[in-house]
Amino acid sequence: MSLPHRFLPARLTVRASVLAIVLGLVDGITNALGLAARSILHGGSPAGLGLALRIAFFAMVTAVFAVFVARYVELRTDLIQAGRQLNLLERGALATTRLGRSARLDALADAAQASLASFSGALLPLAVAVAFPRYPWVPLVLAIAMLTFLGLVIGRRLSANPGLWATALAAAGVILIVVGAALDIA
Numbered sequence: 001m002s003l004p005h006r007f008l009p010a011r012l013t014v015r016a017s018v019l020a021i022v023l024g025l026v027d028g029i030t031n032a033l034g035l036a037a038r039s040i041l042h043g044g045s046p047a048g049l050g051l052a053l054r055i056a057f058f059a060m061v062t063a064v065f066a067v068f069v070a071r072y073v074e075l076r077t078d079l080i081q082a083g084r085q086l087n088l089l090e091r092g093a094l095a096t097t098r099l100g101r102s103a104r105l106d107a108l109a110d111a112a113q114a115s116l117a118s119f120s121g122a123l124l125p126l127a128v129a130v131a132f133p134r135y136p137w138v139p140l141v142l143a144i145a146m147l148t149f150l151g152l153v154i155g156r157r158l159s160a161n162p163g164l165w166a167t168a169l170a171a172a173g174v175i176l177i178v179v180g181a182a183l184d185i186a
Contacts (some may be wrong), residue, residue: 013038017110017113018157019110019113020067020071020111020117020122021108021113021114021115021117022117022150022154023063023066023114023117024046024063024067024072024113024114024115024116024117024118024121024145024150025065025117025118025120025121025150026150026169027059027062027063027066027114027118027120027121027126027148028056028059028060028063028117028118028120028121028122028123028152029084029122029136029143029146029147029173029174030173030176031058031059031062031118031121031122031129032055032056032121032122032123032125032139032143033060033125033140033143033173033176033177033180034127034176034179034180034183034185035055035058035180035185036055036126036129036180036185037050037140037178037179038180038181038182038183038184038185039051039130039183040140041138041140041154041181042136042137043168043175044073048130049127049130052126052127052129052130052148053123055126056118056119056120056122056123056126057119057120058122059117059118059121059141060115060116060119060122061115062179063114063117063118063119064109064112064114064115064168065111065115066106066110066114067110067111067114067115068107068108068110068111071106071107071110071111071121072103072104072107074105075099075106076092076095076103079092079094079095079099079100079132080092080094080095080104082094083095098118102119121146124142124146125139125140125142125146125171126139128142143173143176144170146175147169147172148166148167148168148172150166150169150171151165151166151168151169151170152165152166154169156178163176
């Protein structure tokens, strides 16, 4: 159960923040790879800083929406479940209290963290593409390196195999480059 942050120990609050940040970074990097792969590969740059900023902004907006909706639904569902476990007669009684309002604020906080991470994750490789238009492979390699590093961090954080996580995220990045180039979106 994941009640709103104000009512949780600090270690559980960190868990929610890590989820938002990891989701945002992966979302931003993969948006950049998918949306700009073809123009980076064929044009050397995603048509300038303007397009790079628009793609990063798009990644940010999608992260806000997705994380807010998912987190809010999760928190409200947990409040409804807690009400059932407490044998409250009115369905959703806890969700309509200060706890419900707190759930909305916590979902907004997580969405804000994810959106900033997504914007950063998308903008960095695209800005490199703009800065180094003669080397179109550099932003793609940077994005794969970012995913690889994130995989190493995730693997260590989960006490799992960091190499496996790094390889899986890097492979997903390569697949997204191929898909993005085939779809020719930007």
